[in-house]
Amino acid sequence: MFRAKTFYLAQSAELPAAWVTLANRSGCRWANSCIPFIQKSFRTGPKCRERTAPSPCRDKIMGEKEPPGALVYDIGGAFGVPESHVEFLKKHFDLITMKEFHKNKEQLCEKIRSIFVFELRPVVDCELLESLPRLKVVGNSGVGVDHLDLKLISSYGVKITNTPHAVSDSTADIGMALMLASARRLVEGCCIATSPDTTHFAADWLGVEVTGATLGIIGMGSIGYKVAKRAKAFDMNILYHNRNRRKEEEEAIGAIYCKNMQDLLQQSDFVMLVVNLTPETHKLIGKRELELMKPTATLINISRGAVVDQDALAKALQKSVIRAAALDVTDPEPLPRRA
Structure with a gap:
């Protein structure tokens, strides 16, 4: 992990209250998305090729209209569906964990109509799909x-x-939290305040201003737009780069469109990444882009870790090419720890 004082990391697991809110919204939206597909499958049957012959197990499910099975990695624990999901999901699905599935594969294989992927689990590969x-x-x-x-x-x-919109507000909030934490050095301040060796704070230690600073948002979709609305309340100057310019009435929040990302990088005090991970955005921010930024600038990533060249970022921080990085996501995730 980086040792530079200018690195801030907020993993979702460290924000339990916010994560429960995200989880509840995601679970509801996921179930509401899946239910129509699954209900239709009971009426019309599968449109894809049959991989096994009909069985008494399926006939029983179809005849008695039992709730469809939803395969989840686990319930609770580090990677399982949060227990706050369970009551809602059980109104529509018979939840089956991977452990239960492996124990009774022959009985459960045809009951399962859906897979709920949470925290990247279960892994949906050819072997699982075939079963x-x-x-x-x-x-x-x-x-x-x-x-x-x-x-x-x-x-x-x-x-x-x-669940494309379930976490938009919460993600925008985390983006603002990371910006404020990095600007005002809250993580370092907490460490200093709780250290038994602390006798005073240095007068020049307090960080940089957010009010009146320039925020550059790369990716002005639903989340980016919500970030811009929050930044306006801080009297920030807002720049944005996007594949397409937003409608004129949407720019009423005061955001200025930068057709070239280079212009945004050169002018911004804070650069926030809010893009989807695609082949085009993989390592979107690398050595060249970091060198275009101000030496006093902070990079904030609330999209995907692979959008940033992690090695290039580490070197940029070590050489003070930029002031700080505030990351909600990394690649790999979590970062490897060093002794």
Whole structure:
């Protein structure tokens, strides 16, 4: 992990109250997305090829209209569906954990109509898809689906859903929190304040101003726009770079469009990344882009870790090419710890 004082990291696991809110919204939106597909499958049957012959197990499910099975990695624990999801999900699905599935694969394989992917688990690969002949939907509890093999899943006639707007407000809030924390050096301040060796704070230690500073937003979608609205309340100058310019009435928040990302990087005191991870945005910010930024600037990433060249960022921080980095996501995640 970076040792530079200018590095701030906020993993979702360290924000339990916010994460429960995100989880609840994601679970509800996912279930509401999956239910119509699954209900239709009971009426019409699968549109994809049959991989196994009909069985008494399926006939019982169809005849008695039992709730469809939803495969989850686990309930609770480090990677399981939060327990706050369970009551809602059980109104619509019979939740089946991977452990239960492996123990009773023959009985459960045809009951499962959906997979709920939470925290990248369970891994939806060819082996799992082959073992679920009645699968209709893979639902992801979040916006990004870059961890799913879309082509493979679709080849089995299985639909893929996500929750594109469930976490927009919360993610925008985290972006603002990271910007404020890095600007006012809150992480370092907490360490100093709680250290038994602290006798005073240095007068020049307090960080930089956010009010009146320039925020450059790369990716002005739903989340980026919400960030801009929050930044306006801090009297910030707002620049944005996007594939397409926003409508004129949407720019009433005071955001100025930068057709070239280079212009945004050169002018911004804070650069916030709010883009989807695609082949075009993979390592969007590398050595060249970091060198275009002000030496007093901070890079904030609330999109995906792979949008930033992590090695280039580490070197930029070590050489004071930029002032700080505030990251909600990294690549890899979590970062490897060093002794």
